Amino acid sequence: MSRVTLAIIAFFGTALVLYWQVQNKHSGDTDNRVKDQNTPDFIVEDLRSVEFNEQGLVNSRVTAKHMEHYDSTNQTYFTQPVYLVYPDQGKAQWQLSADQGKLNKETGKVVLENNVIIDAISAEEPIQTLSTSYLELDLNTMIMTSDRTIYVTGKDFNIQGQGLYADLNAQEVKLTSQVVGTYEAK
Secondary structure (H helix, E strand, C coil): CCHHHHHHHHHHHHHHHHHHHHHHHHHHHHHHHHHCCCCCCEEEEEEEEEEECCCCCEEEEEEEEEEEEECCCCEEEEECCEEEECCCCCCCCEEEECCEEEEECCCCEEEEEEEEEEEECCCCCCEEEEEEEEEEEECCCCEEEEEEEEEEEECCEEEEEEEEEEECCCCEEEEEEEEEEEECCC
């Protein structure tokens, strides 16, 4: 055999081996993507969303810097979410913000974590701000709960307590234990 024939056989042999490796790696990547449930089904940057209730009224509005949704677990994760919640009266009364958030679409529960701030929309509300490190909100019942330390700021008062139960429809806010506060008469 001549050198040219050997070079051609070596060239095609190398090309065949390389082609086989690429195809083998490609099919392995496809298998990994199908098996990997840690990959979000979709991602949204600068999210703006509105959710309506059964009567067609606005139930909540959410904005977020980043959102990832996982169909397999029906979970949605947010970075820097801001929720406007609309209790039975139909007007936004509270704005909830946090560093991270999670929504379980099946249960309608929102979990907010790290630097959670709840601000009253109206300056006439007696409670202006609540802050904590962790909060759960049920969008179906409009009930907020937390087992962490809660700081409340209102007109002429500051309160601190452990645990929160708030029914936004009934306009009730309760700190569950270890409540201390200061009131400044004007």
